[in-house]
Amino acid sequence: MTGQKLRGQLWQLSVKQEVYGVTRLEEAWALDLLAAFAPPANEGPNAQLSALPGEVDYLKTLRRMRALSTPLAAFGLRAAVWLLAWAPLWLDGRWLTSSRLQLSERCGLLRRLLAHKSFAVRELSLLLKLVASMALLGAPTVRARSGYDNVEPRVRAESGMRRKLPVLTEESNAADGGETRQTRHSVAP
Amino acid sequence: MKRPLEDSADYVIVGTGAGGATAARVLSATGASVIMVEEGPSLAPHERSRGLLDAMGESMRDLATVTTSSPAPLPLLLGRCVGGSTAINSGIIWRLPEAVRAAWASMHGMHELLEPAALERVFGTLETELEVSEVSDDVLGGNGLLMKVASDALGLPGRAMRRNAKRCVGNARCLQGCPEGARQSMDSSYIPRALHQGARLHALCRASRVVLDGTRATCVQGETLDPVTRAVTGRFEMHARRAVIVAASAIYTPLLLWRSGLRRGVGDDYQAHPGAAVVGRFDRQVGMGFGATQAYEVPLPERGVKLESIALPPELLATRLPGAGEEWQRDLRRLDYFAQFCAVVRMGAHGSVRPGLWGGPKVRYEPLPDDLRRLKESVALLVRMMFAAGAVEVYPGVASVPERMTHPEQAELIVADHVRRNDFHLMASHHFATAKVGLDPAHSALSPELQVRGVSGLYVMDASALPTNLGVNPQHTIMAVAWRAAERLANMQRPSLRAA
Ligand SMILES: Cc1cc2nc3c(=O)[nH]c(=O)nc-3n(C[C@H](O)[C@H](O)[C@H](O)COP(=O)(O)OP(=O)(O)OC[C@H]3O[C@@H](n4cnc5c(N)ncnc54)[C@H](O)[C@@H]3O)c2cc1C
Ligand code: SF4
Numbered sequence: 001m002t003g004q005k006l007r008g009q010l011w012q013l014s015v016k017q018e019v020y021g022v023t024r025l026e027e028a029w030a031l032d033l034l035a036a037f038a039p040p041a042n043e044g045p046n047a048q049l050s051a052l053p054g055e056v057d058y059l060k061t062l063r064r065m066r067a068l069s070t071p072l073a074a075f076g077l078r079a080a081v082w083l084l085a086w087a088p089l090w091l092d093g094r095w096l097t098s099s100r101l102q103l104s105e106r107c108g109l110l111r112r113l114l115a116h117k118s119f120a121v122r123e124l125s126l127l128l129k130l131v132a133s134m135a136l137l138g139a140p141t142v143r144a145r146s147g148y149d150n151v152e153p154r155v156r157a158e159s160g161m162r163r164k165l166p167v168l169t170e171e172s173n174a175a176d177g178g179e180t181r182q183t184r185h186s187v188a189p
Numbered sequence: 190m191k192r193p194l195e196d197s198a199d200y201v202i203v204g205t206g207a208g209g210a211t212a213a214r215v216l217s218a219t220g221a222s223v224i225m226v227e228e229g230p231s232l233a234p235h236e237r238s239r240g241l242l243d244a245m246g247e248s249m250r251d252l253a254t255v256t257t258s259s260p261a262p263l264p265l266l267l268g269r270c271v272g273g274s275t276a277i278n279s280g281i282i283w284r285l286p287e288a289v290r291a292a293w294a295s296m297h298g299m300h301e302l303l304e305p306a307a308l309e310r311v312f313g314t315l316e317t318e319l320e321v322s323e324v325s326d327d328v329l330g331g332n333g334l335l336m337k338v339a340s341d342a343l344g345l346p347g348r349a350m351r352r353n354a355k356r357c358v359g360n361a362r363c364l365q366g367c368p369e370g371a372r373q374s375m376d377s378s379y380i381p382r383a384l385h386q387g388a389r390l391h392a393l394c395r396a397s398r399v400v401l402d403g404t405r406a407t408c409v410q411g412e413t414l415d416p417v418t419r420a421v422t423g424r425f426e427m428h429a430r431r432a433v434i435v436a437a438s439a440i441y442t443p444l445l446l447w448r449s450g451l452r453r454g455v456g457d458d459y460q461a462h463p464g465a466a467v468v469g470r471f472d473r474q475v476g477m478g479f480g481a482t483q484a485y486e487v488p489l490p491e492r493g494v495k496l497e498s499i500a501l502p503p504e505l506l507a508t509r510l511p512g513a514g515e516e517w518q519r520d521l522r523r524l525d526y527f528a529q530f531c532a533v534v535r536m537g538a539h540g541s542v543r544p545g546l547w548g549g550p551k552v553r554y555e556p557l558p559d560d561l562r563r564l565k566e567s568v569a570l571l572v573r574m575m576f577a578a579g580a581v582e583v584y585p586g587v588a589s590v591p592e593r594m595t596h597p598e599q600a601e602l603i604v605a606d607h608v609r610r611n612d613f614h615l616m617a618s619h620h621f622a623t624a625k626v627g628l629d630p631a632h633s634a635l636s637p638e639l640q641v642r643g644v645s646g647l648y649v650m651d652a653s654a655l656p657t658n659l660g661v662n663p664q665h666t667i668m669a670v671a672w673r674a675a676e677r678l679a680n681m682q683r684p685s686l687r688a689a
């Protein structure tokens with residue numbers, strides 16, 4: 001191996017370690033933030049969806065997503081945790097991290113950040129919301145409660161009913177002022 | 190040091206997506222020996238993970254986190270597994286629009302490759318072999334049906350899509366790879382066929398360089414990868430007696446050429462079809478989880494726009510719903526009440542692809558003002574369509590307008606001047622023209638036969654070779670162009686092959 005190649009590999013390794021090695025403190029901030037997107041509710045309608053203790057593994061999802069992403073995106077996720085964790089300071093001038101806020105306050109903070117006027121803030125907040133969604137809906141029990149898969153037989157029948165769809169005959173589609181031929185090979189009854 | 194994995198054949202093909210697999214299917218049918226080299230893993234339908242994160246991790250490049258390097262990064266979706274992007278796409282099939290064909294033939298020298306009768310024959314064969322048919326009413330699904338209702342109500346030219354998934358059972362999971370093997374993506378069709386015809390497949394092998402002997406391409410070198418960690422486990426060398434065909438996608442083909450010292454006209458003219466989506470909430474069940482992932486479309490070629498119904502897995506649908514806490518959870522409890530439509534825009538912007546840090550691409554691309562105008566108009570139209578379909582609330586996904594709209598008139602807010610490009614969540618899954626065919630040697634990497642200029646025995650047969658974007662879903666065109674180029678190559682070399 002040439003010296004240059006070796007240096008290149010060592011550089012990549014050190015970059016990877018920097019990017020992948022998240023500290024316990026950062027993970028604690030991340031967990032507080034991720035769980036605040038859908039906080040548990042003991043009563044009321046939300047109790048049907050929100051995660052029960054031990055049902056959703058937010059940190060495992062975060063680690064897996066960072067490992068599967070580009071180094072830049074993995075760094076972006078880490079940056080998102082820092083940005084959101086210190087949002088009380090840079091947004092409201094309060095000397096505390098979002099972990100120190102009441103759950104309801106943290107949730108309100110997330111809402112503000114998701115609608116923030118800065119693209120970067122919005123996107124980094126959305127990145128964490130994606131992690132939260134992956135973790136939540138990735139849990140089969142939560143997914144079941146979301147209703148996503150409960151397509152009623154009536155709806156299946158309605159959307160699968162024999163309907164008269166426009167027939168694609170030797171039809172032309174002006175594309176770019178020109179034509180596209182979508183030749184139909186079978187004819188609907 | 191461990192010896193590299195070695196193999197040799199008449200043709201070595203890098204990449205097993207729409208272009209590479211089609212070339213393998215055509216060349217192996219002539220009796221030539223073919224090696225396919227693929228960076229991603231080989232996954233049989235029943236081996237695909239059920240969970241979205243695992244499935245995307247297995248087959249999508251870097252979990253869709255490859256982006257443009259602009260201030261508002263645009264995610265670039267690509268497959269990385271045997272079958273390439275076709276393994277995770279929706280199977281929508283469109284022939285090359287005649288106006289685009291005519292322009293490519295006359296302005297980019299593709300008249301022989303795109304000769305109408307030959308092209309008609311190839312499209313016909315592809316459509317038969319890949320079981321192309323119109324989405325049947327049985328799997329139109331609630332999402333597709335609502336787009337039809339909207340299209341009828343507004344007098345738009347909507348229709349059921351044509352897809353390569355005649356046996357689709359409508360489980361809306363195309364993005365994770367069809368678990369039924371119904372969609373005729375390359376991993377379910379041309380790769381098994383090429384293997385049956387004697388081709389060999391080396392999966393988890395990432396090509397890093399095409400080796401030249403003088404001005405002739407003779408070998409592909411690269412690294413073998415661990416199936417779980419993707420760490421490098423060794424090296425390989427695949428020797429080509431006749432030709433090397435690069436088909437690693439319009440983002441990764443230019444990187445491979447660039448690293449092989451071939452830079453003229455390479456990576457210079459990146460084009461795309463970026464898109465944005467709108468979600469609607471209904472007061473009755475829609476059932477996004479049932480039906481073909483994409484089923485209904487409204488082509489508006491005069492505007493350079495195509496509108497499509499598109500179902501999302503629950504994890505991604507949840508991310509698209511606004512807010513956090515109480516309001517978000519209220520929506521999450523009724524994920525079966527949502528529909529989603531998207532607009533795909535044939536943008537006029539041109540960008541570039543170059544090697545970036547850590548081996549990935551550096552992609553520069555930014556929509557032009559006219560692209561933005563058409564994007565705004567199409568997203569506004571999608572909002573009106575959602576209301577026309579009966580939505581009670583529409584989530585346009587545009588930052589500077591209300592995140593929940595309750596009246597169709599609010600759609601007008603989206604076309605206002607203050608709405609900027611950064612207010613949209615764009616994504617692109619159709620990439621083009623980064624090693625394009627052309628007549629001018631100074632500005633095109635490939636000759637009209639798809640041969641890399643100045644190098645014999647080196648061809649590009651994927652979306653990079655196309656001279657421009659085309660305004661419709663591209664896989665059918667990529668396959669047809671690869672088919673014609675491979676056919677031409679085989680004919681050119683057949684006498685010597687026979688002698689061999
Ligand atoms: C989510 C999604 C949905 C889509 N839906 C549709 C649709 O419905 N209809 C349609 O027409 N089009 C659709 N497309 C676009 C279409 O799939 C692509 O345009 C088409 O597959 C591109 O073909 P290709 O051969 O250029 O590259 P790809 O199909 O992307 O294949 C390239 C292959 O090369 C491999 N590769 C890359 N670098 C290397 C390397 N160094 N060594 C070895 N292998 C390498 C990759 O892993 C990949 O397998 C969709 C795309 C996506 C991502
Ligand atoms: S909708 Fe489901 S069954 Fe149909 S092609 Fe896609 S993954 Fe396969």
